[in-house]
Each structure stands twice: as structure tokens, then as C-alpha cells.
Amino acid sequence: xxxxxxxxxxxxxxxxxxxxxxxxxxxxxxxxxxxxxxxxxxxxxxxxxxxxxxxxxxxxxxxxxxxxxxxxxxxxxxxxxxxxxxxxxxxxxxxxxxxxxxxxxxxxxxxxxxxxxxxxxxxxxxxxxxxxxxxxxxxxxxxxxxxxxxxxxxxxxxxxxxxxxxxxxxxxxxxxxxxxxxxxxxxxxxxxxxxxxxxxxxxxxxxxxxxxxxxxxxxxxxxxxxxxxxxxxxxxxxxxxxxxxxxxxxxxxxxxxxxxxxxxxxxxxxxxxxxxxxxxxxxxxxxxxxxxxxxxxxxxxxxxxxxxxxxxxxxxx
Amino acid sequence: xxxxxxxxxxxxxxxxxxxxxxxxxxxxxxxxxxxxxxxxxxxxxxxxxxxxxxxxxxxxxxxxxxxxxxxxxxxxxxxxxxxxxxxxxxxxxxx
Numbered sequence: 001x002x003x004x005x006x007x008x009x010x011x012x013x014x015x016x017x018x019x020x021x022x023x024x025x026x027x028x029x030x031x032x033x034x035x036x037x038x039x040x041x042x043x044x045x046x047x048x049x050x051x052x053x054x055x056x057x058x059x060x061x062x063x064x065x066x067x068x069x070x071x072x073x074x075x076x077x078x079x080x081x082x083x084x085x086x087x088x089x090x091x092x093x094x095x096x097x098x099x100x101x102x103x104x105x106x107x108x109x110x111x112x113x114x115x116x117x118x119x120x121x122x123x124x125x126x127x128x129x130x131x132x133x134x135x136x137x138x139x140x141x142x143x144x145x146x147x148x149x150x151x152x153x154x155x156x157x158x159x160x161x162x163x164x165x166x167x168x169x170x171x172x173x174x175x176x177x178x179x180x181x182x183x184x185x186x187x188x189x190x191x192x193x194x195x196x197x198x199x200x201x202x203x204x205x206x207x208x209x210x211x212x213x214x215x216x217x218x219x220x221x222x223x224x225x226x227x228x229x230x231x232x233x234x235x236x237x238x239x240x241x242x243x244x245x246x247x248x249x250x251x252x253x254x255x256x257x258x259x260x261x262x263x264x265x266x267x268x269x270x271x272x273x274x275x276x277x278x279x280x281x282x283x284x285x286x287x288x289x290x291x292x293x294x295x296x297x298x299x300x301x302x303x304x305x306x307x308x309x310x311x312x313x314x315x316x317x
Numbered sequence: 318x319x320x321x322x323x324x325x326x327x328x329x330x331x332x333x334x335x336x337x338x339x340x341x342x343x344x345x346x347x348x349x350x351x352x353x354x355x356x357x358x359x360x361x362x363x364x365x366x367x368x369x370x371x372x373x374x375x376x377x378x379x380x381x382x383x384x385x386x387x388x389x390x391x392x393x394x395x396x397x398x399x400x401x402x403x404x405x406x407x408x409x410x411x412x
Contacts, residue, residue: 028381082359090342308348
């Protein structure tokens with residue numbers, strides 16, 4: 001029973017046996033270095049996405065059209081901050097520090113979801129983001145509630161519970177605009193036109209272009225592929241678009257009875273890679289804002305630290 | 318300049334009076350009071366709890382998963398600790 005005597009092969013065997021039984025991997029369990037690396041990357045980038053994702057919506061808090069909408073938007077943006085913090089903690093349980101992760105985000109070494117590099121031009125974008133962007137994120141996060149790493153899975157359960165209002169409030173905004181004046185309806189359609197394709201891109205490259213996917217599925221980090229999740233999102237969303245009298249901005253959308261799903265047009269993969277590589281409309285702005293807010297918050301951390309030190313000294317005396 | 322994010326605290330929430338505290342996740346904070354407040358802000362935005370515990374993560378002592386066998390084994394061969402170990406005559410109820 002001495003773990004020191006187990007060689008690498010036995011450890012891998014035990015690890016894979018655990019996965020085969022759908023048991024979760026916990027922070028102190030032995031895990032392959034590549035599994036750890038894969039998850040640190042995935043969880044920290046997921047955390048960064050939540051934090052950067054506060055910016056496009058934060059942009060409209062002061063201009064929300066009513067007190068009700070303003071309270072809702074504030075609560076949603078606060079939730080995103082919370083989700084980022086749950087995820088940073090989950091990543092820390094794998095042995096990376098909060099400081100290291102922030103450093104990676106600020107230097108551009110770590111990525112975050114490209115969707116947040118698009119600008120929010122009108123109030124209708126708040127509707128489109130809640131409905132489509134959170135909708136696509138939920139599709140992915142529902143799957144991740146069953147991911148093989150315990151702390152990540154538990155963070156996902158908490159996040160999914162909180163997300164459910166995010167999508168509804170977005171759809172409500174779109175519905176109200178779509179049934180308003182012609183100008184309001186046009187604003188809603190314009191937002192849908194701009195957010196539809198980037199939302200489909202959120203699921204990542206096509207399966208055959210996604211080299212990490214196969215390994216992630218083998219390790220049960222992911223349970224479904226990018227293309228499967230994307231297809232399910234399209235299937236669920238088309239009728240929501242039609243219900244409020246808007247039009248999916250894709251001429252190729254067509255029900256395919258044989259596959260019991262919609263066929264849809266080709267994503268502009270050049271645009272996808274351009275934004276991933278840092279050349280989207282808002283990449284530089286998002287990171288500049290993040291660094292600025294980090295630097296401007298330094299005095300708070302210093303003060304908190306000084307206060308804690310003073311208290312410790314008083315106690316010791 | 319000290320740019321530390323504070324230390325890591327584990328958060329335990331009691332959902333109702335009388336219920337056990339259950340691990341919810343972690344927060345960063347610089348001292349006890351801030352840890353409690355951060356835990357409240359982060360884990361109790363929707364009336365999830367009636368009481369909170371925060372414990373510096375470094376203070377938690379955990380058994381090691383590799384020793385799961387030898388550590389918990391002593392209870393396996395003591396079946397006489399379970400009521401089903403004992404024979405009771407047919408027809409006896411409420412025991």
C-alpha cells in the first residue's frame with residue numbers, strides 16, 4: 001500500500017481506472033502532468049473569460065433604459081465576477097497561484113473567450129449577449145458539470161444554477177425590443193446579426209481542427225465535441241429567434257429531417273482565427289482596461305495587507 | 318509595493334440552522350473579517366446560508382488519497398459494528 005513504490009505505469013493505470021468508473025479526480029490525487037496542464041489552461045482561461053466578460057456588459061450599466069434593467073444588469077455583471085472567482089479557486093487547487101494567472105492574462109500569454117473582443121454598440125446587444133452568448137456558454141457549462149476534475153465540476157454546478165437568469169433576462173430584452181417600434185425591432189435584428197456568428201464560434205474550431213479535443217474527451221474533461229455542442233445550440237436557438245419575429249442571419253439555415261437538426265452555413269474561420277490571435281475589434285482595449293483596473297486597485301490590496309499585519313501584531317502583543 | 322492577493326480560505330456554508338456546514342469553495346482575503354465578508358459576497362448572493370465558516374486553507378489537514386486503503390481499512394473487518402451482523406428470531410419487530 002505504499003504509494004512511493006507505485007511506478008508511473010501503475011499510477012496511470014489507477015488514474016484511468018478511476019476515469020473509467022466515472023469517479024472524479026480530486027486535487028490531491030495523482031494525475032498525469034498533461035492532464036494537470038490541460039486543466040490549468042482550460043480553467044484559468046474560463047476564469048479570465050468571466051472576468052473580461054464583465055466589460056462589454058459593464059459598458060451599458062450607466063445607460064440602462066430603466067431602473068429594473070439597471071438592477072438586473074448590475075446583478076448579472078456581479079455574477080460574472082463571482083464566476084471568475086470560483087474558477088480561479090478551482091484552478092488554484094491544481095497548483096497555480098492567483099498572481100501567476102493574472103500575470104498570464106495581463107501579458108497575453110493566457111487567452112480568454114474571443115466573444116468578448118466584440119464591441120457592444122447598442123442596448124439590444126445586452127439582450128443578444130444574455131440570450132446567445134450566455135446561452136452558448138451554458139451549453140458548454142452544462143456538459144462541464146460532469147467534467148472529471150472535482151473542483152471544476154462543482155464550480156460548474158454552482159455557475160449553471162446562477163446562469164439561468166442571465167439567458168432569460170437577455171431573451172426578455174430582445175423580445176421587448178422585437179415587439180416594439182420598427183426602430184426597436186431593427187435594433188434587435190441588428191444585434192442578432194452581429195452576435196449570431198461569433199456565438200457559434202464560441203464552441204471553438206471544428207472537431208477535425210481541434211487537436212486537444214480528442215485527449216480532453218479521453219480524459220473526460222469534455223463529454224461532447226465542439227461540433228456536437230454547436231449543433232445542439234443551433235437546434236435550440238432557431239425556434240427562439242422565430243418566436244420573437246426575428247430572422248437568423250444565415251441563408252443556409254434549413255431543417256434536416258434525416259439528422260433531426262438544422263443545417264447551417266459555414267462559419268467565417270478567417271475571422272475566428274484573426275480574433276483568437278489578438279486582432280479582433282476590442283482585444284487591446286479589454287486587456288488595457290483589465291491592467292488599468294488591476295493597477296488602480298493596488299492600494300486596496302496594500303491597505304488590506306497592512307491592516308491584517310497591524311491586527312496580527314496587536315494580537316501577538 | 319505589496320501586490321499580494323491575500324491568502325486562500327476555504328468556505329463552509331450552513332444552509333439552514335441545524336444542518337451541517339458544507340464546503341462551498343474558496344476565497345482570497347487578508348484577514349478573518351475580510352474572509353467572512355468576501356465569502357458572503359461570493360457564495361451567498363442568493364440566500365444560500367444561515368452561517369459561514371472560513372478556514373485558512375493551509376490550516377486544513379487532510380488524509381492522503383493514496384492511503385485510502387490502509388487508512389480506512391480498520392473498519393472493514395469489523396462487521397459486528399453493523400446491526401445486520403446479529404441474528405434475531407423470526408417475527409421480532411421494532412429492533
